[in-house]
Amino acid sequence: MLELLTAKEMSVADRLTAERGVPGYDLMQNAGDAVADEVFKRYPQAESVSVLCGPGNNGGDGFVAAVALQQKGYRVRLGLLGSLEKLPGDAAAHAERWEGEVEPLSADLLDEADVVIDAIFGAGLARPIEGDIAALIEALNDSDIPAIAVDVPSGIDGTSGSVRGIAIEAEATVTFFRLKPGHLLLPGRLYCGEITLADIGIPDSVLQDIAPSAFGNEPRLWLGDFPWPEVGGHKYSRGHAVVVSGPADATGAARLAARGALRIGAGLVTMASPKDALSINASQLTAVMVRPVDGAKEFSELLSDTRKNSAVLGPGLGVGKPACEMVQAALESRAAVVIDADGLTSFADAPDKLFDSVQDRQAPTVFTPHAGEFARLFPDLKPKTEGEPASKLESAREAAKRSGAVVVFKGPDTVVATPDGRASINATSSPWLATAGTGDVLAGMIGGLLAQEMLDQALPVFEAVSAAVWLHGEAARAFGPGLISEDVPEMLPEVFRALLTL
Numbered sequence: 443m444l445e446l447l448t449a450k451e452m453s454v455a456d457r458l459t460a461e462r463g464v465p466g467y468d469l470m471q472n473a474g475d476a477v478a479d480e481v482f483k484r485y486p487q488a489e490s491v492s493v494l495c496g497p498g499n500n501g502g503d504g505f506v507a508a509v510a511l512q513q514k515g516y517r518v519r520l521g522l523l524g525s526l527e528k529l530p531g532d533a534a535a536h537a538e539r540w541e542g543e544v545e546p547l548s549a550d551l552l553d554e555a556d557v558v559i560d561a562i563f564g565a566g567l568a569r570p571i572e573g574d575i576a577a578l579i580e581a582l583n584d585s586d587i588p589a590i591a592v593d594v595p596s597g598i599d600g601t602s603g604s605v606r607g608i609a610i611e612a613e614a615t616v617t618f619f620r621l622k623p624g625h626l627l628l629p630g631r632l633y634c635g636e637i638t639l640a641d642i643g644i645p646d647s648v649l650q651d652i653a654p655s656a657f658g659n660e661p662r663l664w665l666g667d668f669p670w671p672e673v674g675g676h677k678y679s680r681g682h683a684v685v686v687s688g689p690a691d692a693t694g695a696a697r698l699a700a701r702g703a704l705r706i707g708a709g710l711v712t713m714a715s716p717k718d719a720l721s722i723n724a725s726q727l728t729a730v731m732v733r734p735v736d737g738a739k740e741f742s743e744l745l746s747d748t749r750k751n752s753a754v755l756g757p758g759l760g761v762g763k764p765a766c767e768m769v770q771a772a773l774e775s776r777a778a779v780v781i782d783a784d785g786l787t788s789f790a791d792a793p794d795k796l797f798d799s800v801q802d803r804q805a806p807t808v809f810t811p812h813a814g815e816f817a818r819l820f821p822d823l824k825p826k827t828e829g830e831p832a833s834k835l836e837s838a839r840e841a842a843k844r845s846g847a848v849v850v851f852k853g854p855d856t857v858v859a860t861p862d863g864r865a866s867i868n869a870t871s872s873p874w875l876a877t878a879g880t881g882d883v884l885a886g887m888i889g890g891l892l893a894q895e896m897l898d899q900a901l902p903v904f905e906a907v908s909a910a911v912w913l914h915g916e917a918a919r920a921f922g923p924g925l926i927s928e929d930v931p932e933m934l935p936e937v938f939r940a941l942l943t944l
């Protein structure tokens with residue numbers, strides 16, 4: 443259930459299913475019935491339902507739902523965009539089974555409707571919605587009538603999550619076989635309401651041919667590889683993460699990162715601190731060790747001890763040449779390297795220099811930019827949310843390919859993308875995460891997890907980074923209102939306890 447399918451991959455699933463003997467007509471029947479079931483489940487007391495049908499197969503699903511809901515005793519009205527004669531094959535066949543009136547698609551259909559089914563556009567949305575349909579959607583969004591969307595809310599591009607012109611704000615969305623990236627990416631996710639995934643008879647075996655490369659970030663994606671501590675283990679077998687502190691007036695961010703690294707299970711965490719900040723860091727840290735490190739040369743020396751197998755730098759580091767040198771020193775080591783915040787911004791003028799160093803490495807490198815930092819390093823890859831759908835998912839993938847790093851493109855829909863094209867989208871998050879320092883904690887958590895070797899030396903980086911992102915979001919969600927960044931690491935024990943019962 444983790445795989446996310448683009449519109450193109452969904453049509454391949456459709457074709458492969460037909461080749462295996464399940465006709466599209468049957469899939470549409472099951473899809474429409476699942477929508478009707480959702481309406482029945484949610485609104486058993488409703489009396490009248492209006493079904494808004496578009497000119498393609500999404501509209502076909504609407505006809506099926508209309509027939510099923512009428513049989514359940516609802517008063518059903520149906521409006522169609524375009525003409526019955528132009529409906530594609532399966533949709534036309536199902537439309538014949540609808541015995542009620544087919545009205546033109548207009549805001550009239552909203553009169554006295556208790557519930558609306560949005561079957562206007564699904565995977566075939568090809569351009570921005572304009573004119574009368576845009577006005578209808580606006581009227582629906584302005585009303586109190588709940589809408590149940592078929593596959594995706596009309597106006598949302600299922601593959602990119604972008605709004606094409608205007609989109610229906612659905613109460614719930616019923617989608618089929620697998621989620622689409624646009625159900626998890628913003629702004630799409632905000633329009634879907636509660637999402638139900640319906641089995642419509644597409645066999646899982648089609649996925650072997652499709653080989654999807656995008657996944658919802660859920661524990662099932664990485665739990666099998668998670669480095670739970672072993673009874674016979676010791677702190678040295680759980681890795682040693684190094685976190686670089688900023689100068690005396692900017693040490694907090696690195697301490698947040700160090701706490702994240704420790705709580706996620708790194709056996710040892712060392713803070714590499716400029717001498718002028720040593721006593722400040724030392725007075726604030728207990729389990730985290732503090733070592734004096736001034737400049738790139740001393741940092742290289744520290745990392746020449748290969749037991750220090752992960753380095754996190756960027757939080758509080760300051761922007762400029764010294765930061766670039768520290769990053770380069772880390773990249774020349776054999777440690778896994780996480781570069782965040784100032785560590786990324788310092789390369790805004792010469793991103794290729796950074797990428798060249800990353801491309802040369804054997805050990806994993808992870809970038810953790812938020813949208814602003816992403817735009818500084820990859821100005822031409824900035825995702826769009828309006829108009830042409832170039833998604834955050836594709837931007838992150840392209841950035842990973844270009845840089846050679848695993849890119850964690852942060853936000854409410856954090857994307858983890860690897861240079862080989864694999865990607866996960868995280869949907870467990872919390873609005874309370876939008877507070878100072880939570881990104882520093884995440885960088886530390888990633889570094890702390892990379893320090894622990896997953897699956898006997900073979901470190902599945904994609905899984906490790908996805909796990910850290912999920913755990914970070916889940917810790918924030920579990921804490922809830924009033925969260926500050928210090929709370930995120932402290933929630934990890936509770937999140938781990940819950941994971942251990944899965």
Ligand SMILES: NC(=O)C1=CN([C@@H]2O[C@H](COP(=O)(O)OP(=O)(O)OC[C@H]3O[C@@H](n4cnc5c(N)ncnc54)[C@H](OP(=O)(O)O)[C@@H]3O)[C@@H](O)[C@H]2O)[C@@H](O)CC1
Binds near residue numbers: 500642
């Ligand atoms: N795949 C599967 O396994 C299954 C798929 N199923 C269902 O099929 C749905 C996909 O159907 P689909 O491909 O026919 O596309 P759909 O979304 O109905 O729209 C195409 C029509 O809209 C039109 N149009 C587009 N944009 C427009 C605009 N802005 N403004 C105006 N018009 C616009 C476009 O016109 P054209 O671009 O051709 O001019 C065309 O006429 C999928 O979401 C799911 O619900 C299920 O039945 C079960 C199995």
Ligand SMILES: [K+]
Binds near residue numbers: 500560591595
């Ligand atoms: K729809």
